[in-house]
Amino acid sequence: MLYIAYLDEFGHVGPFISRDDARHKTSPVFGLAGLVIPYTHVRSFTTWFFQLKCHLLKFELTKSGTHPAKWEKKGAALYTTANVTKYRELRVATNRMFNQISKIGGYGIYIGIEKTFPPNKHNTGSLYRGILRESLKRLDQFAIGKNAQFMVILDQSDDALRREIVASSGISMFGDEKRKRLIEPPIQAESHLYQTLQCADWICGLVGRLACYQTMPLQYPDFEWAEKYFGDRLRQIAPFSGIRKQ
Numbered sequence: 001m002l003y004i005a006y007l008d009e010f011g012h013v014g015p016f017i018s019r020d021d022a023r024h025k026t027s028p029v030f031g032l033a034g035l036v037i038p039y040t041h042v043r044s045f046t047t048w049f050f051q052l053k054c055h056l057l058k059f060e061l062t063k064s065g066t067h068p069a070k071w072e073k074k075g076a077a078l079y080t081t082a083n084v085t086k087y088r089e090l091r092v093a094t095n096r097m098f099n100q101i102s103k104i105g106g107y108g109i110y111i112g113i114e115k116t117f118p119p120n121k122h123n124t125g126s127l128y129r130g131i132l133r134e135s136l137k138r139l140d141q142f143a144i145g146k147n148a149q150f151m152v153i154l155d156q157s158d159d160a161l162r163r164e165i166v167a168s169s170g171i172s173m174f175g176d177e178k179r180k181r182l183i184e185p186p187i188q189a190e191s192h193l194y195q196t197l198q199c200a201d202w203i204c205g206l207v208g209r210l211a212c213y214q215t216m217p218l219q220y221p222d223f224e225w226a227e228k229y230f231g232d233r234l235r236q237i238a239p240f241s242g243i244r245k246q
Contacts (some may be wrong), residue, residue, distance in 0.1 A: 002038070003024060003038055003151075005036045006034045007032045007154050007186075008034055008154070009031070010031050010112065010204035010208035011027035013124050013127055028213040029113065029215055029243060030112060030155075032131055033111070033200065034108075035107070035109065035200055040093050044104070049196070049198070052096065052097065053068070056093045072198045073202075075206065078202060095233060097199065098233050107239070109121045110238055111135045112115075112242075125161050128165050136179050136226070138240050139182070140182060142205055143181035143182075151186075152182070155187040170185035206230060206234070210226035210230065213227055
C-alpha cells in the first residue's frame with residue numbers, strides 16, 4: 001500500500017518570548033501537521049472535503065466570486081475562538097472530517113516542538129530541518145508497521161531557506177537515516193489547488209491552537225476550547241504524533 005501525507009506548518013518558525021511581547025509573540029510552538037491517507041482514497045476524499053467546504057462556508061465562498069475549486073479558507077482564520085464557540089456547525093464539520101479520515105483508513109499527524117531559545121540563539125533553519133526530519137522519521141516508522149510506502153506533499157513556501165531544506169531532504173532517503181519507505185523526496189504544491197492540502201491546513205489551524213494551550217495554558221486560556229472539543233479526538237486519530245514540551 002502507498003500512503004500520501006499532506007503536510008502544512010502550524011505555529012510560527014520564528015523565536016517566541018511571550019504572547020505580550022512587542023515582536024516575538026506569534027506562537028510558542030512550531031511544527032508540521034496534516035493527514036495521511038491511502039492513495040486509493042485520495043480522489044474520493046478530495047471530493048468529500050470539497051463538498052464539506054462548499055457547504056460549511058457557502059456564504060463566504062459565494063461572496064468571494066472565486067471558483068470553489070480554487071478558493072480556500074485558511075485554518076488559522078477558520079479556527080478562531082469566536083468561530084468555534086459560536087458555530088456548532090464548525091465543530092460538527094471538524095468531527096465529520098476526522099471521522100472521514102478514519103473511515104478511509106487514514107490518520108492525522110502533527111509533529112511539533114515548544115520553542116525556548118532566546119531570539120539571539122534561535123535558528124530558524126535548524127528548527128525547520130529538525131521538524132521535517134522528525135516527521136519523515138515518524139512516517140517511515142508508520143509505513144514499516146503497515147508494510148507500506150509513503151510520499152509527502154507539502155504546502156509550497158515562498159521562503160528560500162525552507163525550499164532549500166525541503167529540496168535537500170532527499171538525504172533522508174539515501175543518507176545515514178535511510179528512510180527506505182519514502183518513495184520520493186517531499187513535493188511542494190500550491191494549497192489553493194489541492195483540497196487535500198487545504199484539509200491539512202485546517203488541521204494545522206486547529207493543532208496550532210491546541211499546542212498553544214497545551215504548552216502555555218496560562219498565556220492562552222482562551223484556547224481551552226481546542227482541548228475541550230477536539231483534544232481527545234485529535235489524539236485518537238493521530239496516534240504517532242506529539243508536541244515536544246521543554
